[in-house]
Amino acid sequence: MGKYGLITMQLPPLGTNCYLLIDTDSHQAAVIDPAGDAGRILREAEQAGAEICMIIDTHGHWDHIGANAELAEVTGAPILIHELDAPMLTDASLSLARNFGGNGVGGKATRLLHDGDQIALGKLCLHVLHTPGHTPGGICLLCEDLLFCGDTLFRLSCGRCDLPGGDEAAMRASLAHLAALPGDRLALPGHGPSTRLDDERRQNPYMPRG
Numbered sequence: 001m002g003k004y005g006l007i008t009m010q011l012p013p014l015g016t017n018c019y020l021l022i023d024t025d026s027h028q029a030a031v032i033d034p035a036g037d038a039g040r041i042l043r044e045a046e047q048a049g050a051e052i053c054m055i056i057d058t059h060g061h062w063d064h065i066g067a068n069a070e071l072a073e074v075t076g077a078p079i080l081i082h083e084l085d086a087p088m089l090t091d092a093s094l095s096l097a098r099n100f101g102g103n104g105v106g107g108k109a110t111r112l113l114h115d116g117d118q119i120a121l122g123k124l125c126l127h128v129l130h131t132p133g134h135t136p137g138g139i140c141l142l143c144e145d146l147l148f149c150g151d152t153l154f155r156l157s158c159g160r161c162d163l164p165g166g167d168e169a170a171m172r173a174s175l176a177h178l179a180a181l182p183g184d185r186l187a188l189p190g191h192g193p194s195t196r197l198d199d200e201r202r203q204n205p206y207m208p209r210g
C-alpha cells in the first residue's frame, strides 16, 4: 500500500476544492481540479516538497480548469481528462465560462481518460471511474482509501444535471456505481466538505439504496 499526502485548497472564483495528492515516496504529485489560482497551487507544492507531475480534471467545467494552462506551462505536467469532456477545455461555451464571464480556456488535453484506466503516480495508482450525469465525461478517482468525486457526489447531495450535457438517468447510474464500491472511503468532492462514503450510503437522499 502506498503512502500519500493530501492538501486541499479552496480556490477562486467559486471556492472549488482543488486537491494536491502526493506520493510520499517519490514526492510526485497530481493536481486534481486546478481552479483559478496557479500561484497558490505552485506555492503549496513547493512548501510540501512535491513535484507536480500531472494535472487531472474531474470534468471540464470552467470552475475546475482555470489554472490548467498556467500549471502545465510552468511545470510541463500533462493534462488528463475524460475523452468526452476534453473539448470543454478549449471551448468557453462548453466549459460554461462564457455564461459566467470568464475566458474559460483550460489548456489542451494531453492524455484522454476512459473508464477503468489506471494512472501511476510514483507508487500510488489512481483508478478512473467514468461517472457521467453532471457532464458527459465526468470522472471519479479511486486511490488507496480516497474517492475524489468531482461534481458527481457532494455531502448529502449530488451534482446538477440541468446544465448542458447533464443527464439525470446517467447520474443515478453513476451514484449507484459509487454506492456499490467496496468498503468505506473518504469522499472528496469538487465543492463543500469532505464526507465518508458509508455516511452517504446511509443518508444521501440521491444515493440509490441497494
Ligand SMILES: [Zn+2]
Pocket (backbone or CB within 6 Å): 059, 061, 134, 151
Ligand atoms: Zn461542474
Ligand SMILES: [Zn+2]
Pocket (backbone or CB within 6 Å): 016, 061, 063, 064, 151, 190, 191
Ligand atoms: Zn464545480
